[in-house]
Amino acid sequence: MSIVITAFERSPDGGKGLARDTRVRWALEETAQPYDVRPVSFQAMKEDAHLALHPFGQIPTYEDGDLALFETGAIVLHVAEHHAGLLPDDACGRARAIAWMFAALNTVEPPILDLTIARLVEGDRAWSRERLPLVEDRIRYRLRQLSAHLGDADWLDGAFSAGDLMMVSVLLRLRASGLLDEFPNLAAYVARGEARPAYRRAFAAQQALNSGRPG
Amino acid sequence: MSIVITAFERSPDGGKGLARDTRVRWALEETAQPYDVRPVSFQAMKEDAHLALHPFGQIPTYEDGDLALFETGAIVLHVAEHHAGLLPDDACGRARAIAWMFAALNTVEPPILDLTIARLVEGDRAWSRERLPLVEDRIRYRLRQLSAHLGDADWLDGAFSAGDLMMVSVLLRLRASGLLDEFPNLAAYVARGEARPAYRRAFAAQQALNSGRPG
Known part of the structure; x- marks a missing residue:
């Protein structure tokens, strides 16, 4: 399994699905892509290691081989462009x-x-x-x-x-x-x-x- | 000339360049694509003909042959994907x-x-x-x-x-x-x-x- 995304270690909504990692998970499920999740604490989100992945200190991020991405919209679009199921052919x-x-x-x-x-x-x-x-x-x-x-x-x-x-x-x-x-x-x-x-x-x-x- | 975009007939900012058609114009200029502009009045923006192009009654829109697009981000991305100058090769x-x-x-x-x-x-x-x-x-x-x-x-x-x-x-x-x-x-x-x-x-x-x- 090579795709790794980040998510809140504890989501502010307590698991109601409103944190943005749910959007990325949904895209990966629609396109049948297996993935791992690395939970990130609020403290770690503001530290250099995470800021190197996400300049605005948020989740989710997306890593797959050489590619590291941030911004949910960009991640979902990337998944949709590379795997069938989320964009029409025409x-x-x-x-x-x-x-x-x-x-x-x-x-x-x-x-x-x-x-x-x-x-x-x-x-x-x-x-x-x-x-x-x-x-x-x-x-x-x-x-x-x-x-x-x-x-x-x-x-x-x-x-x-x-x-x-x-x-x-x-x-x-x-x-x-x-x-x-x-x-x-x-x-x-x-x-x-x-x-x-x-x-x-x-x-x-x-x-x-x-x-x-x-x- | 086949690309047609819409813009405010009179921009609320009086031409300071903050209306979103400027973003699309900039993308078309960076990629050396000629385009025509169809000015739209505030009245016309709320009428069916324009809403068929833009469900949220805004500008800009983008038309090129069979394709009609709305949302500045989508238009700029479309231009960037189809013409060199705005996205790296790798x-x-x-x-x-x-x-x-x-x-x-x-x-x-x-x-x-x-x-x-x-x-x-x-x-x-x-x-x-x-x-x-x-x-x-x-x-x-x-x-x-x-x-x-x-x-x-x-x-x-x-x-x-x-x-x-x-x-x-x-x-x-x-x-x-x-x-x-x-x-x-x-x-x-x-x-x-x-x-x-x-x-x-x-x-x-x-x-x-x-x-x-x-x-």
Whole structure:
């Protein structure tokens, strides 16, 4: 086994699957690539050895022979480019699937990250409750557009792709907020993603690590 | 000439080059690809014809024969994959350049977008001034890591790549804030990007459109 990824030694979410290693695990499961996991402590993430792998001191990283990569999007794209299962064969479909990866990460995820910050980092501020509806409305704006695009289709553009993997992963962050349930076709879309055997294996593996059982 | 991109009919920044079409123009200039621009009004961006091209009603889009793409990151990556000039030839270097594209868009840009929102969208709120330092400190945290990685190198990983194009473009959004000047090697890095002939052509073209002169 030659692929090694890093993950939180103890994920802040306690194993709910929201840490970004789940996205990489899912891609590796969809493409049937075996991999090893090296857990990293919060302390070790800020030390030179890990910063040499990941300049921003985060997880996951990806190592395979001579290649060391950081950034979940880049890792998932690399896996998708080198193993069948996550990108269509035709050139136009492939480019559009990659466009949905970027849309998930650069258009849909930023307002969702803002909600996490508003709740967890700024939740104790006097103005926090007053600001929250503004943050939520920016998320709704994007969800409305995404919902209109998806319509009654199963996936964003034809068959399941790396674009769906990333979009479902990003939307999963919203589950606790209830915002996803305002858009039934998006809630069903996320449920379809979670029902995939590859996702279930990825989820179980990260959960096992976080509950201290062998992965 | 077969490549057509969209841009704001009138950019909100009045031609300072911060609209995302500048990033695509820069990629097309670095790879010596001729292109046409179709300006889109704010009204037209929300109508069905444009939403069919861009589900989130933004610019830029990219059309070339049968292919229609949205999301700046995906467009720049597509251009970089199909024309020499923006990605190294060796497989590992190529993957790392793409990792820097994702790092720019998903790790460095989100806190910078948050500053734009804090200033332009929430700037009139009673708590706006109290929150601003929190937003700025989240940007500083990422700039400090990026500055440490860059050191005294010219570019992020060897020769100039699509990763640098995207990172410089993201950092340019900070100019007015003064935050960039707290990290002299990053300010110099951005200046190196702006000095590239391809960037200067891209900047001049978007400026000409926004000042009503022919591009």
